Amino acid sequence: MNENVVYDAIVVGTGITGGWAAKELCENGLKTLVLERGPMVKHIEDYKTMNWDAWDMPYNGELSLEDKKKYPKQLRVGWAPKDDVKHFFVNDLEHPYQETKRFDWIRGYHVGGRSITWGKQSYRWSDIDFEANKKDGHGVDWPVRYKDISPWYDKVETYIGVSGQNLGLKQLPDGKFQPPMELNCVEKELQASMKTGFEDDRLLTIGRVAHITDKTAQFEGRTVCQYRNRCWRGCPFGGYFSSNSSTLPAAERTGNMTLRPNSIVHEVIYDESKKMATGVRVIDSETQEKLEFKGKIVFLCASAMASVGILLQSKSKTFPNGMGNNYDQVGRNIMDHHYQLGAYAKVDGHLDKYYKGRRPNGFYIPRFVNLDAKTKREGFLRGFGYQGGAGRNNWSEMVAEMGYGPSLKQAILKPGGWQIGMTGFGEMLPYPDNRVTLSKDKKDQWGLPQLDFDVEFKENELKMRETIKEEAVAMLKVAGFRDVEPYENETGPGLGIHEMGGAPMGHNPKTSVLNKHNQVHSVPNVYVTDGAFMSSASCVNPSLTYMAFTARAANHAAEQFKQNKFS
Template sequence: MYENKVYDAIVVGTGISGGWAAKELCENGLTTLVLERGPMVKHVEDYKTMNKDAWDFPYRGNLSREDQEKYHKQLRVGWAPRDDVKHFFVNDLEHPYQETKRFDWIRGYQVGGRSLTWGRQSYRWSDVDFEANKNEGIAVDWPVRYEDIAPWYDKVETYIGVSGEKLGIKHLPDGQFQPPMELNCVEKELQSALGSQFDDDRLLTIGRVAHITDKDPNIEGRGPCQYRNRCWRGCPFGGYFSSNSSTLPAAERTGNLTLRPNSIVYEVVYDENQKRATGVKIVDAETHEKIEFKANIVFLCASAMASVGILLQSKSKVFPNGMGNNHDQLGRNIMDHHYQLGASAKVDGHLDKYYKGRRPNGFYIPRFVNLDEKTKRKDFLRGFGYQGSASRGNWAETVAELGHGTALKEAILEPGGWEIGMTGFGEMLPYHDNRVTLSKDKKDQWGLPQLDFDVEFKENEYKMREAIKEEATAMLKAAGFRNVSTYDRETGPGLGIHEMGGARMGHDPKTSILNKHNQLHDVPNVYVTDGAFMTSANCVNPSLTYMAFTARAANHAAQQFKQHKFS
């Protein structure tokens, strides 16, 4: 490690986007320094809970009261962190942030980032999404269309392994799929009801998920999913895609990768004479030493809000308000997806049927509103989809105070009845005043300003949330299920863990931060390819789109570098 060495490229972050940037840059022959603010996590070797069972933990996986205080904001998500995976989530006492309005910022600071704990749902965008802002006069137009990204979706899906079913619908393009996982009997019953009871072409399919299902996948270093559903602990088989099992090892095999954990990047260095970035400054997370690393290209992939924070801190005479921020666009138009609302029901019958394994996936109901005149809603713009599953009830419900002895032993071995539920994921519009800024007086333990969130749902979002519950109820009732009930947890933006925006793409440098290649308009050797670049949100999980844009941008950067455009 030579601090005076000039690398061809620096990549900040090792998650979904950072791993892909590292892979593509290294495979294009660029010497690449990858900086991660958290500790090292080695594939398999550092998955310390991957084979443990509930009884191996002091509280059967639940957090102690002391740990609940440490993870008090991470716990807002409801399902994590637990004792088996808390080490992949940040300690909120050690990594605080400010909330002018509630924002649920769920983070993982380690090599691999949230690629170790993501939901793995992988869906393409279509031109319905890329053209929505322009057609509706919302925010700014995307500078790309589906045909620009489609080849990169192909590349990413083929490499990471996405299982799914081809549907042939325009607004959810088909991809390069491995064999789909199987729906169970109750999910098929709902699928049949949607096809017969509704006239708006709504349908149910198995989720498109980044899990290898082909027994002979021909994907280096990884094997097929074992249906353990312990994905968030780290998969020793490499069955699901993560940076640790896939892209980072690919980058390392080239011999062009240098990986430095515990490196908190806080500034992109700008040379006003050369009119380009010359590298980054870091604080060593362990020693608090400040170091500068130099490179011809910088890729910010630290996660959307962290990358925006780095740009806001990157101040100079040319950019007194943050790099690329001379028109007050940086940190604005923050978005997320609706989450933690939907409906559930009890299901009669099928008591002679069960399922094998723990399928790490559920069903998916694609968007079916505001697609054409037939499905247009007057009360809100954009749309939503659903993710859900059906299963046999928890054995615990059969245990009552009177159950003991032989009767108890027999009772706990009998599965309960079937239940089904679905959660809505809806689009949030980009609003100029939904923003993140640097706190004026609150700093972290490294002396860096904390981020302050001022983000909220507005009228369009609240009307959509009502529709999400109404339509979920209608579908479950149409299938003949009983005891249908809705839920809507109190939440703020961020809880969908799909935070995006803040450094959006666009045609005009006065209204956007990045151009169509993910380059800063004003500093073209700086690329931003995590969720910060998003100009609108769609209603599908965004990680596949991050990866496709990152692969595209990294190859563009490599071509520019080889043509000496950044010299």
């Protein structure tokens, strides 16, 4: 590649936001360089485990002892990585970071990033979320409101294909949905009992997921979900949304995209005279070659913590502590959702019913506390929602000591009784002392400073967790299910894999890093649109919001470019 070429735009990262930035910029006619620090992953061709069955995995999907040594931090989450997807998770030993306090940083360094392995849950924010910081004084006031983002939610949902059900709730705005997936009989029983068993407006619905369900819909290169539930291996049908199956091919079709994998961006170059960025500095991960690429616009979409790291490393005379960091705001207010707690139960009856396929989705119970005076709860601010599901299984039927011979063979061919469970996802407040910084003495194999995490859940989150368990138990008991039990596993920031913050949007450059268009306040041709821009966390999965803000920012950047604002 010719380093003397000046691109109209440079996009750093190819995950959920990088793909959207590339698509929108390229479709607006901008010659765009897309840089990814990891290797190439081609849609379908590089999904090497997409059709594996259980008997194709030597350890029934578990990692070998040798492989487990490579993922000491990511294995703390309890479910990732597995043998069929280990290539989509980074080797912790090769990509270290520091922990003043424990932080479970789950990463995928390859083209497509975590858009291959994400859970696809897609929910809109409401003005209850956008106004929360201003009302209760935590964090900085968002410089936008729902009306500013609503048309971009429309655009993203329509393009990626989100299935779900409109509910008319103020705390969970309706969207442009494909037909909803179906609840099973036990989930419908819980749904019915909640309507009559509580005085507040709590309800249960099928999850809103980025899966195509409309067989008549037209999506270039994609078709309907096949209910295989092998999503995180990469979907050859493109049934769920990923950068690889959707936005990156759209950008490529324009002829305006240049994609370069194995390119570690570590610094945005700042021109003191122009007061704008002029490109990025890169290390080739394979050759160790140091490169510079020039661009009139830079989009940081490397994932929240990685983008924060790039800003902190982008030092100059104007920004001795990192780009946009003259007021020591970059790296602060790191957030994640807290979960790993809820309740489960056994369900009698329905033994004549089962379900078809492997639905890659569960039910969702939207937030129902601290919405108004009627739903006010003492002891904590903000709220939580639940995800869950019901199924037929009985682990004891697979224990050899409980049967043998012909009786065992017959027993394992029959489904067990019904069980149901739900997990709460709670909002974490933005705290200035929850921060990530550059290590002063620890470097990675490329000589770059490692990130050091000093993030923790505080009193508000811990008090909320008690209510999450109590309400989960109450809902299962109202339904008449038996053996209802609460549960709570060890957890910490990062485990929710919704890490965000570090370069929040706001009105004032002294208290925030980005303006209402996702531009660095003092460097208008640098946009940050991954989770780093979040000024608060809400309690819903954030990816849909990341995509909507990215589409909005990319179109703003294209308009500014066409008006020669970045020349």
